[in-house]
Amino acid sequence: MTDEHKKYVKKIRIRKLVTKVLQIGILLLFIGLWELVAQKEIIDPFIISSPSRIFKLLLKLEAQKNLFNHLSATLIETVLGFLISTAAGTLIAIILWWSRLLNDVLEPYLVTLNSLPKIALGPLIIIWIGAGKQAIITMAILICIIITIISMLSGFMQVDKEKIMLLKSMQANKFQILTKLVLPANIPTLISVLKINVGLSWVGTIMGEYLVSREGIGYLIVYGSQVFQLDLVMASTVILCILAALMYAIVALIEKIIKKYF
């Protein structure tokens, strides 16, 4: 290794380290400032809570048990909404790819539904399917599914025409074109849809919980703010951040594994 290359490698390493240190530094600074502002009562800790109060709350056994129940309820709803909307959206996109006619017929409806704020349907959903978990999951699905269909379909349509010709010259039927070319070629599209849906399914679930639920993180946030227990609101928000980041990390990991081949 030449000296020049050693320098280059060192430079990259330092850059990486600096990035990490700054990332963690910002977080620590934020927590520190928050605590300081609350301790010195520069801003009333009753309104902004404080890291130590959140930490104390999380340490309480009864609160933990309580939190865990809410947490698992929300997590199940989110993961279900995420999986169902991704699977169903992809399936619908496949059907629309298959039938050009159906695609042309449904296009204006899809476009309209896509721009409609789904939260507006909340009250209707509650009346139609009841104020329970099913309403929350439906909300999450509604928010994710349209964008899933649109993204997947546009990926399907962008498959290289030359590759389709190649398969046709091998006398491939439509099903073979789908399974051997269109679907595998769109794994990267699926990954980006997964990334979008990780975020959106949380939006859907929390929104759903604001509207109807008796449990879940969204419920805790609403309840906490109503009884002015800001420690609870802040603790729930922090947990939400961690969960969302974890779910994103899982998708990013899947992407890393699959990216090698696409």
Place this chain on the structure above:
Amino acid sequence: MQPILELKNLTFSYHSKEGETKVLDNVIVRVEKGDFVGLVGPSGCGKTTILNLLAGIMQPSCGNILLDGRDIRESLDKVALMPQRDQLFEWRNIERNIMLGLEVRHINTKKNREMALSLLKKYGLGDFAGMHPSQLSGGMRQRAALIRTLVTQPEILLLDEPFSALDFQTRLNVCDDVYKIIKQEEKTAVLVSHDISECISLCDKIIVLSARPSRVKDEIDIEIDKSLTPLKRREDKLFPKYFERIWMLLEEKKNDG
């Protein structure tokens, strides 16, 4: 002698909202077994359409295509297309890429797979079977694409500007490479190209098409020593003469079109 491939009064029209466009008008071509035939013509003249008709992807409006004296649609398994650029599937390794035709045509037997692998070895890609296309050079990818067309044991190879994505130097080498393999496997080949030099260096016969709607303007037998490689054929004293003749024919077309 009966030609292996015969295009009889081939006519094809393309339909769009704007109306009907006649692309091919009474195209008549005969290809003898083992020949390497080139189709040249002004761009948009329907060269690729002819290949698509030969591959059975489109149907002629009029006329027919005979393979060994019978309608080609009865024996489309004897035709294989090598498309523009290699079109290898990035998510499949080289081995699985060349097996694509076997899978699609439902002839993915152990015997056929072994034959495919032996082709891969024979042409120096044996060590690359497990690699993905992006790990191969442009020339090797092109060779893999050619092997993919050979795997289903076709009689006729259709080459659609197969070298257009390669840089000039690679192109000359790949040209030699592909020519050697096609001759060694004793295949008949139909090449579409807008590169006149490439056509002369590869082909036994060149068919010059007119502008749309295309007719056969001229058929030129290339009488340069067939034992030479395409690269060597470029040095032959007849080479510039053929080039000039085809060039003139193509220019002429511009004027009457």
